[in-house]
Amino acid sequence: MDCNTARMLAAFFGRQGSELAPEDAAELNAHVAGCPTCAAALRFERVFDDRVGKAMLAVPVPTDLKARLFDGVAAARGAWYRQKFYTVAGLAATILIAIGGVIAYQIEKAPELNLSAIVAAEDEDAENPATPINRTLSPYGIRYSPERSFDLRQLVTPGEKPFPGQSRKVPFFLLMNVPKNAQATVYVVRDTDFNWKSLPLDGSSALSKYGFQLAVVADKHRADVVYIVVFTGAGLELFLENGSSA
Protein backbone atom coordinates (compact mmCIF):
# COMPACT_ATOMS: atom_id res chain seq x y z
CA MET A 1 0.00 0.00 0.00
CA ASP A 2 1.36 3.41 -0.92
CA CYS A 3 1.02 6.59 1.12
CA ASN A 4 -1.73 8.08 -1.07
CA THR A 5 -3.90 5.02 -0.63
CA ALA A 6 -3.19 4.97 3.08
CA ARG A 7 -4.15 8.67 3.41
CA MET A 8 -7.36 8.05 1.50
CA LEU A 9 -8.29 5.10 3.70
CA ALA A 10 -7.44 7.15 6.76
CA ALA A 11 -9.90 9.78 5.61
CA PHE A 12 -12.59 7.12 5.44
CA PHE A 13 -11.84 5.82 8.89
CA GLY A 14 -15.16 6.10 10.71
CA ARG A 15 -15.42 7.37 14.22
CA GLN A 16 -17.14 4.22 15.40
CA GLY A 17 -14.01 2.27 14.74
CA SER A 18 -13.02 1.24 11.32
CA GLU A 19 -15.69 1.14 8.70
CA LEU A 20 -13.10 -0.22 6.36
CA ALA A 21 -13.24 -3.75 5.12
CA PRO A 22 -11.10 -5.97 7.41
CA GLU A 23 -8.50 -6.56 4.69
CA ASP A 24 -8.21 -2.79 3.98
CA ALA A 25 -7.90 -2.09 7.69
CA ALA A 26 -5.17 -4.74 8.00
CA GLU A 27 -3.24 -3.28 5.05
CA LEU A 28 -3.57 0.23 6.44
CA ASN A 29 -2.33 -0.85 9.86
CA ALA A 30 0.61 -2.64 8.27
CA HIS A 31 1.51 0.46 6.24
CA VAL A 32 1.15 2.82 9.20
CA ALA A 33 3.38 0.60 11.32
CA GLY A 34 6.21 1.22 8.88
CA CYS A 35 5.46 4.81 7.79
CA PRO A 36 5.80 7.54 10.43
CA THR A 37 4.28 10.19 8.10
CA CYS A 38 1.07 8.22 7.55
CA ALA A 39 1.00 7.25 11.23
CA ALA A 40 1.03 10.94 12.08
CA ALA A 41 -1.70 11.56 9.51
CA LEU A 42 -3.85 8.86 11.03
CA ARG A 43 -3.25 10.19 14.53
CA PHE A 44 -4.15 13.64 13.30
CA GLU A 45 -7.30 12.30 11.69
CA ARG A 46 -8.40 10.71 14.91
CA VAL A 47 -7.56 13.71 17.07
CA PHE A 48 -9.23 16.03 14.58
CA ASP A 49 -12.37 13.88 14.54
CA ASP A 50 -12.40 13.77 18.32
CA ARG A 51 -12.03 17.54 18.71
CA VAL A 52 -14.57 18.38 16.04
CA GLY A 53 -16.95 15.83 17.52
CA LYS A 54 -16.72 17.50 20.91
CA ALA A 55 -17.13 20.98 19.45
CA MET A 56 -20.08 19.76 17.40
CA LEU A 57 -21.91 18.82 20.59
CA ALA A 58 -21.01 22.05 22.38
CA VAL A 59 -24.32 23.76 21.75
CA PRO A 60 -25.88 25.32 24.82
CA VAL A 61 -29.50 24.27 25.14
CA PRO A 62 -31.82 26.96 26.58
CA THR A 63 -32.97 25.95 30.05
CA ASP A 64 -36.65 26.57 29.38
CA LEU A 65 -36.62 25.01 25.91
CA LYS A 66 -38.36 21.83 27.00
CA ALA A 67 -41.27 23.74 28.55
CA ARG A 68 -41.67 25.82 25.39
CA LEU A 69 -41.62 22.68 23.26
CA PHE A 70 -44.34 21.09 25.39
CA ASP A 71 -46.40 24.26 25.09
CA GLY A 72 -45.89 24.18 21.34
CA VAL A 73 -46.98 20.57 20.83
CA ALA A 74 -49.96 21.11 23.15
CA ALA A 75 -50.98 24.16 21.12
CA ALA A 76 -50.59 22.20 17.89
CA ARG A 77 -52.72 19.42 19.33
CA GLY A 78 -55.36 21.93 20.40
CA ALA A 79 -55.31 23.49 16.96
CA TRP A 80 -55.75 20.06 15.40
CA TYR A 81 -58.75 19.27 17.62
CA ARG A 82 -60.25 22.68 16.91
CA GLN A 83 -59.78 22.15 13.20
CA LYS A 84 -61.32 18.69 13.45
CA PHE A 85 -64.23 20.11 15.46
CA TYR A 86 -64.81 22.84 12.89
CA THR A 87 -64.60 20.28 10.08
CA VAL A 88 -67.12 17.97 11.75
CA ALA A 89 -69.35 20.89 12.74
CA GLY A 90 -69.17 22.24 9.20
CA LEU A 91 -70.04 18.86 7.77
CA ALA A 92 -72.94 18.46 10.20
CA ALA A 93 -74.19 21.96 9.33
CA THR A 94 -73.97 21.15 5.62
CA ILE A 95 -75.96 17.95 6.13
CA LEU A 96 -78.57 19.78 8.20
CA ILE A 97 -78.87 22.51 5.59
CA ALA A 98 -79.23 19.86 2.87
CA ILE A 99 -81.92 18.02 4.85
CA GLY A 100 -83.64 21.33 5.57
CA GLY A 101 -83.49 22.15 1.88
CA VAL A 102 -85.05 18.82 0.92
CA ILE A 103 -87.81 19.29 3.50
CA ALA A 104 -88.39 22.85 2.35
CA TYR A 105 -88.55 21.63 -1.26
CA GLN A 106 -91.04 18.92 -0.31
CA ILE A 107 -93.17 21.44 1.59
CA GLU A 108 -93.00 23.80 -1.37
CA LYS A 109 -94.01 21.04 -3.79
CA ALA A 110 -96.73 19.49 -1.57
CA PRO A 111 -100.21 19.98 -3.01
CA GLU A 112 -102.09 22.80 -1.39
CA LEU A 113 -105.22 21.95 0.55
CA ASN A 114 -108.29 23.96 -0.24
CA LEU A 115 -110.98 24.24 2.40
CA SER A 116 -113.87 24.73 -0.02
CA ALA A 117 -112.68 21.76 -2.13
CA ILE A 118 -112.62 19.53 0.95
CA VAL A 119 -116.11 20.57 1.97
CA ALA A 120 -117.37 20.15 -1.58
CA ALA A 121 -115.96 16.60 -1.72
CA GLU A 122 -117.68 15.74 1.52
CA ASP A 123 -120.92 17.18 0.15
CA GLU A 124 -120.55 15.06 -2.95
CA ASP A 125 -119.98 11.94 -0.84
CA ALA A 126 -123.07 12.77 1.19
CA GLU A 127 -125.19 13.30 -1.94
CA ASN A 128 -123.88 10.19 -3.63
CA PRO A 129 -122.70 7.59 -1.08
CA ALA A 130 -121.38 5.38 -3.89
CA THR A 131 -118.66 7.93 -4.66
CA PRO A 132 -116.22 6.87 -1.92
CA ILE A 133 -116.78 3.22 -2.87
CA ASN A 134 -116.06 4.03 -6.49
CA ARG A 135 -112.85 5.78 -5.46
CA THR A 136 -111.75 2.52 -3.83
CA LEU A 137 -112.89 0.35 -6.77
CA SER A 138 -111.45 2.59 -9.46
CA PRO A 139 -107.84 1.24 -9.30
CA TYR A 140 -109.29 -2.23 -9.91
CA GLY A 141 -111.17 -1.07 -12.98
CA ILE A 142 -114.55 -1.71 -11.35
CA ARG A 143 -117.56 0.59 -11.06
CA TYR A 144 -120.02 0.07 -8.20
CA SER A 145 -123.18 -1.48 -9.69
CA PRO A 146 -124.49 -4.49 -7.75
CA GLU A 147 -127.66 -6.16 -9.00
CA ARG A 148 -129.15 -5.71 -5.54
CA SER A 149 -128.64 -2.20 -4.11
CA PHE A 150 -127.03 -2.06 -0.74
CA ASP A 151 -128.32 0.51 1.72
CA LEU A 152 -125.42 2.93 1.56
CA ARG A 153 -126.77 4.98 4.45
CA GLN A 154 -125.21 2.17 6.48
CA LEU A 155 -121.82 2.71 4.86
CA VAL A 156 -119.04 3.03 7.41
CA THR A 157 -115.85 2.86 5.37
CA PRO A 158 -114.50 1.51 2.08
CA GLY A 159 -110.95 0.20 1.77
CA GLU A 160 -108.73 -2.72 0.82
CA LYS A 161 -107.82 -5.78 2.85
CA PRO A 162 -106.89 -9.41 2.30
CA PHE A 163 -109.76 -11.64 1.54
CA PRO A 164 -110.44 -13.91 4.60
CA GLY A 165 -108.04 -16.81 4.57
CA GLN A 166 -106.04 -15.34 1.68
CA SER A 167 -103.13 -12.96 1.32
CA ARG A 168 -104.25 -11.05 -1.78
CA LYS A 169 -105.98 -7.77 -1.04
CA VAL A 170 -109.34 -6.92 -2.55
CA PRO A 171 -111.51 -3.79 -2.24
CA PHE A 172 -114.33 -3.90 0.29
CA PHE A 173 -116.78 -1.72 2.13
CA LEU A 174 -118.37 -2.07 5.55
CA LEU A 175 -122.07 -1.63 6.33
CA MET A 176 -123.50 -1.23 9.83
CA ASN A 177 -127.19 -1.72 10.58
CA VAL A 178 -127.18 -0.14 14.02
CA PRO A 179 -130.87 -0.64 14.97
CA LYS A 180 -130.57 -4.36 14.22
CA ASN A 181 -127.09 -4.65 15.67
CA ALA A 182 -125.83 -6.27 12.47
CA GLN A 183 -122.85 -5.66 10.19
CA ALA A 184 -121.77 -6.70 6.74
CA THR A 185 -118.43 -6.69 4.98
CA VAL A 186 -118.83 -6.54 1.21
CA TYR A 187 -115.84 -7.73 -0.83
CA VAL A 188 -115.82 -6.76 -4.49
CA VAL A 189 -114.03 -9.56 -6.32
CA ARG A 190 -113.07 -10.13 -9.96
CA ASP A 191 -112.81 -13.67 -11.24
CA THR A 192 -109.16 -12.98 -12.06
CA ASP A 193 -108.52 -12.26 -8.37
CA PHE A 194 -110.29 -15.36 -7.00
CA ASN A 195 -112.29 -18.16 -8.54
CA TRP A 196 -115.68 -17.63 -6.97
CA LYS A 197 -117.64 -19.68 -9.52
CA SER A 198 -118.48 -22.38 -6.98
CA LEU A 199 -120.10 -19.92 -4.52
CA PRO A 200 -123.93 -19.73 -4.44
CA LEU A 201 -125.28 -16.56 -6.11
CA ASP A 202 -128.24 -14.35 -5.32
CA GLY A 203 -128.67 -14.30 -1.57
CA SER A 204 -127.93 -17.86 -0.70
CA SER A 205 -126.22 -17.96 2.67
CA ALA A 206 -124.23 -20.37 4.81
CA LEU A 207 -124.51 -19.95 8.59
CA SER A 208 -121.25 -20.18 10.57
CA LYS A 209 -120.65 -21.30 14.14
CA TYR A 210 -120.91 -17.70 15.40
CA GLY A 211 -123.71 -16.61 13.14
CA PHE A 212 -121.75 -15.26 10.19
CA GLN A 213 -123.41 -15.80 6.87
CA LEU A 214 -122.20 -15.41 3.31
CA ALA A 215 -124.06 -14.24 0.28
CA VAL A 216 -122.95 -13.50 -3.25
CA VAL A 217 -124.49 -10.65 -5.24
CA ALA A 218 -123.83 -10.36 -8.96
CA ASP A 219 -122.87 -7.17 -10.78
CA LYS A 220 -125.45 -5.55 -13.04
CA HIS A 221 -123.09 -5.14 -15.96
CA ARG A 222 -120.09 -7.39 -15.54
CA ALA A 223 -120.18 -11.16 -15.29
CA ASP A 224 -116.61 -11.27 -13.97
CA VAL A 225 -117.39 -9.24 -10.84
CA VAL A 226 -119.36 -10.24 -7.75
CA TYR A 227 -120.04 -8.71 -4.32
CA ILE A 228 -119.28 -11.31 -1.64
CA VAL A 229 -121.08 -10.32 1.55
CA VAL A 230 -120.07 -11.68 4.95
CA PHE A 231 -122.67 -10.52 7.43
CA THR A 232 -124.39 -11.03 10.77
CA GLY A 233 -128.07 -10.64 11.61
CA ALA A 234 -131.33 -12.01 10.33
CA GLY A 235 -130.54 -11.87 6.64
CA LEU A 236 -128.97 -10.03 3.74
CA GLU A 237 -132.09 -7.87 3.45
CA LEU A 238 -130.98 -5.94 6.53
CA PHE A 239 -128.30 -4.31 4.31
CA LEU A 240 -130.32 -3.74 1.16
CA GLU A 241 -132.35 -0.74 0.15
CA ASN A 242 -136.10 -1.24 0.66
CA GLY A 243 -137.51 -3.16 -2.21
CA SER A 244 -134.10 -3.93 -3.62
CA SER A 245 -134.66 -7.54 -4.34
CA ALA A 246 -133.32 -7.72 -7.79
Add this chain to the structure above:
Amino acid sequence: MPSMGATGSRRGIVPLVEQHYQSLYRYAYRLSGAAADAEDLTQEAFCKAQAQLTTLRDPERSRPWLFAILRNAYLHRARSDRAHKQVSLEMVGDLPAQPSAEMLDVDPEQLQGALNDLPEGFRTPVILFYFEDMSYRDIAEQMNLPIGTVMSRLARAKSHLRERLVLVADRPSGSGGEVTRGL
Protein backbone atom coordinates in the same frame (compact mmCIF):
# COMPACT_ATOMS: atom_id res chain seq x y z
CA MET B 1 -52.96 15.28 13.20
CA PRO B 2 -52.65 13.46 16.47
CA SER B 3 -53.79 9.91 16.53
CA MET B 4 -55.59 8.67 19.60
CA GLY B 5 -54.07 5.21 19.38
CA ALA B 6 -51.56 3.84 21.85
CA THR B 7 -48.57 5.39 20.16
CA GLY B 8 -50.41 8.43 19.00
CA SER B 9 -51.76 9.62 22.31
CA ARG B 10 -50.32 12.53 24.21
CA ARG B 11 -48.18 10.01 26.07
CA GLY B 12 -46.67 9.11 22.70
CA ILE B 13 -45.05 12.47 21.97
CA VAL B 14 -44.10 13.40 25.54
CA PRO B 15 -41.39 10.77 26.00
CA LEU B 16 -40.00 11.61 22.58
CA VAL B 17 -39.68 15.26 23.56
CA GLU B 18 -38.21 14.33 26.94
CA GLN B 19 -35.68 11.98 25.40
CA HIS B 20 -34.61 13.77 22.25
CA TYR B 21 -35.21 17.49 22.54
CA GLN B 22 -31.62 18.36 23.40
CA SER B 23 -29.99 16.41 20.60
CA LEU B 24 -32.64 17.58 18.16
CA TYR B 25 -32.03 21.20 19.15
CA ARG B 26 -28.27 20.80 18.78
CA TYR B 27 -28.71 19.19 15.38
CA ALA B 28 -31.02 22.01 14.34
CA TYR B 29 -28.53 24.56 15.59
CA ARG B 30 -25.70 23.02 13.62
CA LEU B 31 -27.86 22.85 10.51
CA SER B 32 -29.23 26.37 10.72
CA GLY B 33 -26.44 28.15 12.60
CA ALA B 34 -28.80 30.26 14.71
CA ALA B 35 -30.41 29.64 18.09
CA ALA B 36 -33.78 31.10 17.11
CA ASP B 37 -33.95 29.02 13.94
CA ALA B 38 -32.86 25.95 15.88
CA GLU B 39 -35.68 26.37 18.36
CA ASP B 40 -38.24 26.94 15.61
CA LEU B 41 -37.04 23.88 13.74
CA THR B 42 -37.11 21.74 16.87
CA GLN B 43 -40.63 22.90 17.64
CA GLU B 44 -41.75 22.27 14.09
CA ALA B 45 -40.18 18.82 14.08
CA PHE B 46 -41.99 17.76 17.26
CA CYS B 47 -45.31 19.15 16.02
CA LYS B 48 -44.91 17.24 12.76
CA ALA B 49 -43.83 14.13 14.65
CA GLN B 50 -46.95 14.41 16.78
CA ALA B 51 -49.09 14.60 13.67
CA GLN B 52 -47.34 11.64 12.02
CA LEU B 53 -46.84 9.50 15.09
CA THR B 54 -48.73 6.55 13.65
CA THR B 55 -46.11 6.28 10.90
CA LEU B 56 -43.42 5.49 13.47
CA ARG B 57 -43.61 1.71 13.38
CA ASP B 58 -40.47 0.94 15.35
CA PRO B 59 -40.05 3.04 18.52
CA GLU B 60 -36.36 2.04 18.56
CA ARG B 61 -35.96 4.13 15.40
CA SER B 62 -37.55 7.23 16.85
CA ARG B 63 -34.26 9.16 16.95
CA PRO B 64 -33.34 8.89 13.25
CA TRP B 65 -37.03 9.37 12.46
CA LEU B 66 -37.06 12.66 14.35
CA PHE B 67 -33.79 13.72 12.76
CA ALA B 68 -35.21 13.05 9.32
CA ILE B 69 -38.32 15.12 10.11
CA LEU B 70 -36.17 17.97 11.35
CA ARG B 71 -33.91 17.86 8.31
CA ASN B 72 -36.92 17.93 5.99
CA ALA B 73 -38.27 20.92 7.87
CA TYR B 74 -34.90 22.61 7.52
CA LEU B 75 -34.69 21.85 3.80
CA HIS B 76 -38.19 23.21 3.33
CA ARG B 77 -37.12 26.46 4.94
CA ALA B 78 -33.82 26.56 3.14
CA ARG B 79 -35.57 26.26 -0.21
CA SER B 80 -37.50 29.41 0.51
CA ASP B 81 -34.33 31.20 1.62
CA ARG B 82 -31.79 30.66 -1.10
CA ALA B 83 -29.77 33.75 -0.30
CA HIS B 84 -27.53 31.72 1.98
CA LYS B 85 -23.91 32.12 0.92
CA GLN B 86 -22.02 28.87 0.54
CA VAL B 87 -18.54 28.01 -0.59
CA SER B 88 -17.80 25.85 -3.56
CA LEU B 89 -16.08 22.58 -2.74
CA GLU B 90 -14.76 22.20 -6.24
CA MET B 91 -11.25 23.04 -5.18
CA VAL B 92 -11.34 21.20 -1.89
CA GLY B 93 -9.48 17.92 -1.94
CA ASP B 94 -10.65 14.67 -0.40
CA LEU B 95 -7.39 13.84 1.27
CA PRO B 96 -6.12 15.45 4.43
CA ALA B 97 -3.26 17.89 4.06
CA GLN B 98 -0.04 17.46 5.97
CA PRO B 99 -1.14 17.81 9.59
CA SER B 100 0.32 19.81 12.39
CA ALA B 101 1.81 17.93 15.27
CA GLU B 102 -0.63 19.08 17.91
CA MET B 103 -4.03 20.65 18.14
CA LEU B 104 -5.97 22.60 20.72
CA ASP B 105 -9.72 22.29 21.16
CA VAL B 106 -11.93 23.40 18.27
CA ASP B 107 -13.90 26.56 18.91
CA PRO B 108 -17.60 25.67 18.54
CA GLU B 109 -18.45 29.08 17.07
CA GLN B 110 -15.73 28.82 14.47
CA LEU B 111 -16.89 25.32 13.71
CA GLN B 112 -20.38 26.71 13.15
CA GLY B 113 -18.96 29.32 10.80
CA ALA B 114 -17.26 26.60 8.80
CA LEU B 115 -20.44 24.52 8.74
CA ASN B 116 -22.50 27.50 7.60
CA ASP B 117 -20.28 27.82 4.56
CA LEU B 118 -20.98 24.27 3.47
CA PRO B 119 -23.85 23.44 1.13
CA GLU B 120 -26.57 21.50 2.92
CA GLY B 121 -25.79 18.31 1.05
CA PHE B 122 -22.30 18.38 2.57
CA ARG B 123 -23.18 19.94 5.92
CA THR B 124 -25.73 17.31 6.90
CA PRO B 125 -23.47 14.27 6.53
CA VAL B 126 -20.63 15.91 8.40
CA ILE B 127 -22.97 16.92 11.24
CA LEU B 128 -24.47 13.47 11.42
CA PHE B 129 -21.01 11.94 11.29
CA TYR B 130 -19.66 13.92 14.21
CA PHE B 131 -22.77 14.80 16.09
CA GLU B 132 -24.68 11.54 15.96
CA ASP B 133 -21.72 9.27 15.53
CA MET B 134 -23.60 7.75 12.66
CA SER B 135 -22.05 5.19 10.37
CA TYR B 136 -21.80 5.89 6.66
CA ARG B 137 -24.65 3.49 6.10
CA ASP B 138 -26.89 5.27 8.63
CA ILE B 139 -26.12 8.63 7.05
CA ALA B 140 -26.83 7.24 3.60
CA GLU B 141 -30.17 5.94 4.84
CA GLN B 142 -30.98 9.21 6.55
CA MET B 143 -30.20 11.24 3.46
CA ASN B 144 -31.49 8.69 1.00
CA LEU B 145 -28.18 8.67 -0.85
CA PRO B 146 -25.81 5.94 -2.04
CA ILE B 147 -23.16 5.17 0.55
CA GLY B 148 -20.38 6.08 -1.91
CA THR B 149 -21.85 9.54 -2.35
CA VAL B 150 -22.00 9.97 1.41
CA MET B 151 -18.35 8.93 1.79
CA SER B 152 -17.24 11.29 -0.94
CA ARG B 153 -19.23 14.23 0.44
CA LEU B 154 -18.04 13.52 3.93
CA ALA B 155 -14.40 13.43 2.87
CA ARG B 156 -14.72 16.76 1.08
CA ALA B 157 -16.65 18.35 3.93
CA LYS B 158 -14.01 17.21 6.40
CA SER B 159 -11.29 18.66 4.18
CA HIS B 160 -13.18 21.94 4.18
CA LEU B 161 -13.39 21.87 7.98
CA ARG B 162 -9.70 21.12 8.17
CA GLU B 163 -8.88 24.05 5.96
CA ARG B 164 -11.08 26.36 8.00
CA LEU B 165 -10.10 25.11 11.43
CA VAL B 166 -6.48 24.08 11.07
CA LEU B 167 -3.43 25.87 9.78
CA VAL B 168 -1.11 23.20 8.59
CA ALA B 169 2.50 23.37 9.66
CA ASP B 170 3.91 24.22 6.24
CA ARG B 171 1.51 27.15 5.64
CA PRO B 172 2.85 30.65 6.21
CA SER B 173 1.61 32.04 9.50
CA GLY B 174 1.67 35.61 10.73
CA SER B 175 2.85 34.63 14.19
CA GLY B 176 5.80 32.48 13.50
CA GLY B 177 5.31 29.29 15.48
CA GLU B 178 1.46 29.39 15.50
CA VAL B 179 0.20 26.33 13.72
CA THR B 180 -3.52 26.45 14.38
CA ARG B 181 -6.43 28.71 13.55
CA GLY B 182 -9.37 28.43 15.83
CA LEU B 183 -7.95 25.44 17.60
